[in-house]
Amino acid sequence: MKLSGPAARRYLERPDPAHAGLLIYGQDAMRVALKRQQAVAAIVGPDAEAEMRLTRLPGADLRRDPAAVQDAMRAQGFFPGPRVVLIEEATDAGAPALTAALADWRPGDAALVVTGGALNARSKLRKLFETDRRAVAVAIYDDPPSRDEIAAELARAGLAQVPPDAMRDLEALARALDPGDFRQTLEKIALYKYGDSAPLSPADIAECAPVTMDAGLDDLIACAADGRLPELCTLMRRIEGQGIAPVSIAIAALRHFRALHAAASAPGGPAEGIGRLRPPVMGPRRDRMLRQAEAWGAVRLEAALAVLVEADLSLRSSSRAPAMAAIERALMRLASMGRR
Structure with a gap:
C-alpha cells in the first residue's frame, strides 16, 4: 500500500x-x-x-x-x-x-x-x-512542512496555541531551514517560552531563530535606511573597531537594500514582497523592513542601490581612497536620502 x-x-x-x-x-x-x-x-x-x-x-x-x-x-x-x-x-x-x-x-x-x-x-x-x-x-519529498505538520511539531514541543502572525513566521522559517534545524529551533522556542503564559509572538521566534546576519551590521544598515545619521556615525566607529572589512559592510548593505527593492516592487505591495524574501524576515526586523520599503519606494531604492554599487566598485578597484571612508560616505548619503 x-x-x-x-x-x-x-x-x-x-x-x-x-x-x-x-x-x-x-x-x-x-x-x-x-x-x-x-x-x-x-x-x-x-x-x-x-x-x-x-x-x-x-x-x-x-x-x-x-x-x-x-x-x-x-x-x-x-x-x-x-x-x-x-x-x-x-x-x-x-x-x-x-x-x-x-x-x-x-x-x-x-x-x-x-x-x-x-x-x-x-x-x-x-x-x-x-x-x-x-x-x-x-x-x-523535499517540500517544506505544511501548516498541519508545523502545528503537530509545536504540540509535541508543548506549544498548542499559536497566533496567526507567529504561525506565518514559523512557516517562513520552515521554508528556509533544513528539517533538523527547524525541529531544533522549535525545541529552542518551547524552552524559551517555558513557564510563560503569554502567547507566542513573532519577536519570540526572531529571538530563537538562527542568526543570519551580524547584529552590528544589521543595526548600522538600519540606521542608514531609517535616516538616523548621528547614530550611524557612532555605530560606524564601533564597527570599524571590531575589524569588520569595508567590503563586508558593502555586501551587507547591498543585500538589505536589494531586499527592500524586491519588497517595494512586488505586485501585491511591500507586505506581500516582505513575505516572499529568502531567507525569511521575522519579528521586529520584518516590521522595520516593511516600514522602510514603504517609506523609500521602488524608485528611490533604485537610486540607493546605485550609490551602493558605485561604492562597492570603488572598494574593489585599484583606487587609493581609504576604503572605510568610502563606504561610510555611501551610508551617510543613504541616511540623508532616507531623511528626505
Whole structure:
C-alpha cells in the first residue's frame, strides 16, 4: 500500500500494529530519518532501545545474510511489548531478503521498518511494499512542512496555541531551514517560552531563530535606511573597531537594500514582497523592513542601490581612497536620502 500527503502523515504518527512492514524513502536523508524516528517511537515507545525491543540491521548486510531479518523478527526479548526491526539505507539488493521476511511474518513478530534513498518507480523495494497488503510505503519529498505538520511539531514541543502572525513566521522559517534545524529551533522556542503564559509572538521566534546576519551590521544598515545619521556615525566607529572589512559592510548593505527593492516592487505591495524574501524576515526586523520599503519606494531604492554599487566598485578597484571612508560616505548619503 502506498500513502502520501495527509494520509501518510497520519499513518507515521500512528502506524497500524496489524501491518508487517513500513518503508520510508526519499531524496533527503534528514527528512527520512526524522520520519523514521517518529514512526518507530509511535510503534514501540521512547524506551524501546534500552529495553532491547529495537533491533538495527544495516541494509548492506541483507544480501550477505538474508536470514538475519527473519531471525530478528522472531526473536523474543526479556521485556514485554511491541518490537521493531529497523533496516536503514536499504537498496534493491536487499529486496529478496525482505520479501521472504514479509511473507513469513506472523502476528506477534516484530514490525519491519525500512528506510531507503530516492527509489524510482521501477524499484523492487518500492514494489514490494506498495503491493503487499500488510505493508505500507511512504515517500518523503523535499517540500517544506505544511501548516498541519508545523502545528503537530509545536504540540509535541508543548506549544498548542499559536497566533496567526507567529504561525506565518514559523512557516517562513520552515521554508528556509533544513528539517533538523527547524525541529531544533522549535525545541529552542518551547524552552524559551517555558513557564510563560503569554502567547507566542513573532519577536519570540526572531529571538530563537538562527542568526543570519551580524547584529552590528544589521543595526548600522538600519540606521542608514531609517535616516538616523548621528547614530550611524557612532555605530560606524564601533564597527570599524571590531575589524569588520569595508567590503563586508558593502555586501551587507547591498543585500538589505536589494531586499527592500524586491519588497517595494512586488505586485501585491511591500507586505506581500516582505513575505516572499529568502531567507525569511521575522519579528521586529520584518516590521522595520516593511516600514522602510514603504517609506523609500521602488524608485528611490533604485537610486540607493546605485550609490551602493558605485561604492562597492570603488572598494574593489585599484583606487587609493581609504576604503572605510568610502563606504561610510555611501551610508551617510543613504541616511540623508532616507531623511528626505
